[in-house]
Amino acid sequence: MSNWDNFKELVLVDKKDVCDTIKSFYFKAKNGEKLPKHIPGQFLPFKIKTDDAKMKEIIRTYSLSDLPNEDTYRISVKKIEGGIMSSYLHNNLEIGDSIEAMPPCGIFVLDENLPKDMPIxxxxxxxxxxxxxxxLLANAKDRNIIFVQAVQNSNIHPFVSDIDNICKENNLKNFVFYSNPLDNDKLGKDYDVKGFVTKEWIKENLPLNAAFYFCGPPMFMESLEKNLIELGVSQDKINYEKFS
Ligand SMILES: Cc1cc2nc3c(=O)[nH]c(=O)nc-3n(C[C@H](O)[C@H](O)[C@H](O)COP(=O)(O)OP(=O)(O)OC[C@H]3O[C@@H](n4cnc5c(N)ncnc54)[C@H](O)[C@@H]3O)c2cc1C
Structure with a gap:
């Protein structure tokens, strides 16, 4: 889209359930123009007007969850109880509706100068x-990626088959942690490890000469950063994005 340096309208073209509480939203440019390609890791800021006279409008950011392309943006949003924007997207924004957004931005992206043989x-x-x-989607073919996904259980386990398929196709390691498995969740089938990602597990299972990128709840990220530093990973190989 030309001259996109402020908020412009995008149109919702599809809305899909991913798992309990998470939906994906697909947007195109309103006038059918090409969209600027994002760099994997970047997000879009969205703006909506609210009924609250004090706030008038709110802005929230959502990471792009699909391959970079010029046709459609996909975001995937968890519905937060009492959350204004996530509830609006889940409950009110319908296919064909417009929403104001800024172009892709953010610096949580893979360092393009990493040596080709360095694991990620x-x-x-x-x-x-x-x-x-x-x-993962953009780099699975060219990089040695190890993918670790930590969730509560199979009810809120997004993108299971997408991740399984791309890791299998490209011979990449993929580990799934369930902190609170359901009675019928099967260890070795639905998930690989019960509990949290611990320092001991990292030491035994991950290459410490890798570049690390992570994103999740504050406690998850604080514990990962602390553990990686204690295991001798240098700070310049530790990268993360906070969602708050
Ligand atoms: C870089 C970045 C990328 C992100 N990417 C994603 C993504 O890909 N997917 C995603 O789902 N989220 C993502 N987020 C989080 C997202 O931007 C929002 O913060 C999230 O969706 C919650 O927004 P909301 O408007 O629904 O909730 P808010 O209205 O901001 O509310 C958040 C919480 O505060 C509570 N709250 C609100 N008002 C009050 C009040 N007056 N008193 C007490 N409690 C209150 C709500 O109950 C809720 O628990 C990202 C954030 C960042 C910074």
């Missing part, structure tokens, strides 16, 4: 999967 570890907690999924 992508670790996600919950809805923090979105920027990392885009990185």
């Amino acid at each position: 570890v992508l670790l996600s907690g919950g809805i923090g999967i979105t920027p990392l999924l885009s990185m």
